[in-house]
Amino acid sequence: MTLGTDPRIARMVTLIRAALRPAPGAGRIALALRLGVLCHTLFAAGLLAMFNGLSESPGTVPWPMAALVNGALIAQFPLAHSLFLTGSGGLLLAQLFPGPYGQTLATTTYANTATAQLLVLFALWTPSGVVWWQVEGVALWMVSADYATSWHILLKASFDAGAEMQSGALGWMSLLVRTRPMFPDMPTLGLLRVSRQPIYVAFAMMLGTPPVWTPDQLVLAVSFSQPMVFCPAPEKTPFCRPHGARFNLYCTKVPNMLPHSPAAKDRPDAQLPDDL
Numbered sequence: 001m002t003l004g005t006d007p008r009i010a011r012m013v014t015l016i017r018a019a020l021r022p023a024p025g026a027g028r029i030a031l032a033l034r035l036g037v038l039c040h041t042l043f044a045a046g047l048l049a050m051f052n053g054l055s056e057s058p059g060t061v062p063w064p065m066a067a068l069v070n071g072a073l074i075a076q077f078p079l080a081h082s083l084f085l086t087g088s089g090g091l092l093l094a095q096l097f098p099g100p101y102g103q104t105l106a107t108t109t110y111a112n113t114a115t116a117q118l119l120v121l122f123a124l125w126t127p128s129g130v131v132w133w134q135v136e137g138v139a140l141w142m143v144s145a146d147y148a149t150s151w152h153i154l155l156k157a158s159f160d161a162g163a164e165m166q167s168g169a170l171g172w173m174s175l176l177v178r179t180r181p182m183f184p185d186m187p188t189l190g191l192l193r194v195s196r197q198p199i200y201v202a203f204a205m206m207l208g209t210p211p212v213w214t215p216d217q218l219v220l221a222v223s224f225s226q227p228m229v230f231c232p233a234p235e236k237t238p239f240c241r242p243h244g245a246r247f248n249l250y251c252t253k254v255p256n257m258l259p260h261s262p263a264a265k266d267r268p269d270a271q272l273p274d275d276l
Helices: 007-019 026-052 065-084 087-096 106-124 137-166 169-177 198-207 215-230 233-243 245-253
Strands: none
Touching (some): 007 137, 026 106, 026 169, 065 106, 087 106, 106 137, 137 169
């Protein structure tokens, strides 16, 4: 496969070219651009917020009530995430943005909602005040490098899974062009040849590489990582309906989280497309 024939690149190039020449409509164009800036700013802010290990969160709920509030803050993210991946949740997602553009902006609304939930979690969390470990000097550089590696895996996995959809750009850019969102085919290239959930892997790595380790960070990392590892059902929802047996076959070839040996792509019966 060459760069010119790579569907991951071709989709983005097509969408960007169309967005550079948007259909007439000053109000619609301004709305799309504002939502694009909001979407990607929230995305970066939500992930960067995980770097402090919850040691300096501004929440002030008195203990032990803080334990209940913190627990609710943890629960709200995976619950909403799973809900919006269901059929009824998808319909609800299209209704969250008022007006005639709700369906077009569904991916952007999903990305905005997810990152806003992360920001709420870190903004309202009441820290325990206990610090187990705080890295300095060379160790800080090593932890920062691990965190940067997590970002690299996240960006690569998002690209492989469909960058325009995973980042929320598909919605606001489709609105800019004034066209229906064109969703990518079932992703099986790149990191998705060795893991069905490389985005979850990267997210778990981010949770495990803060420079400050606290009981709060441990609770958050365990709470978020467990559903990713042991509850793979939600990830089937967007692909089972349109792809059915093809997705089920893919699940038999590729592990849910971490690669195993021998790798699925090396099996003689594997039926996955060639990668770069």
